Amino acid sequence: xxxxxxxxxxxxxxPASNMDRSFDEMYSAMKxxxxxxxxxxxxxxxxxxxxxxxxxxxxxxxVEKEDLQVEVSxxxxxxxxxxxxxxxxxDSVYRIAEIRYGRFERILYLPNTIDTNGxxxxxxxxxxxxxxxRPKQQKIHKIPIHHE
Numbered sequence: 001x002x003x004x005x006x007x008x009x010x011x012x013x014x015p016a017s018n019m020d021r022s023f024d025e026m027y028s029a030m031k032x033x034x035x036x037x038x039x040x041x042x043x044x045x046x047x048x049x050x051x052x053x054x055x056x057x058x059x060x061x062x063v064e065k066e067d068l069q070v071e072v073s074x075x076x077x078x079x080x081x082x083x084x085x086x087x088x089x090x091d092s093v094y095r096i097a098e099i100r101y102g103r104f105e106r107i108l109y110l111p112n113t114i115d116t117n118g119x120x121x122x123x124x125x126x127x128x129x130x131x132x133x134r135p136k137q138q139k140i141h142k143i144p145i146h147h148e
Contacts, residue, residue, distance in 0.1 A: 041083075041100035047108065054110060054132040061126030062086070062099075070121060070130060074113045077130060080105035 046057045058079060060068075068081040085101040110132070118133025 056130040
């Protein structure tokens with residue numbers, strides 16, 4: 001299996017924004033998971049390529065379709081949304097709290113350009129799938145050279 005190299009970044013336009021994210025992740029690791037309802041989280045992502053398409057699959061169970069937003073440019077895809085915390089009884093006590101809630105955002109910089117007109121998506125059983133068409137190969141035209 002060949003893997004596509006992808007650069008993850010928080011800011012869609014500014015690759016220098018990783019420093020803030022690193023501090024957030026470092027300090028959030030010291031807090032109990034159930035305290036992170038207002039914090040951001042990173043859903044797991046698979047990216048693979050076929051001869052015609054690049055496919056992104058994101059695991060986001062429990063996220064409502066209305067809480068998702070996908071933006072596509074020729075070289076990057078931004079996926080953001082929010083998983084809202086499920087209601088629980090007021091007198092309940094957590095013994096394990098591993099499910100993350102709150103906002104998320106993933107920006108994937110793709111190694112190849114994509115045809116933004118050939119993008120489709122689906123959301124089934126907690127998986128968002130985005131299919132990105134690659135531009136058709138441009139034909140090479142031979143140009144005759146004339147004598148003057």
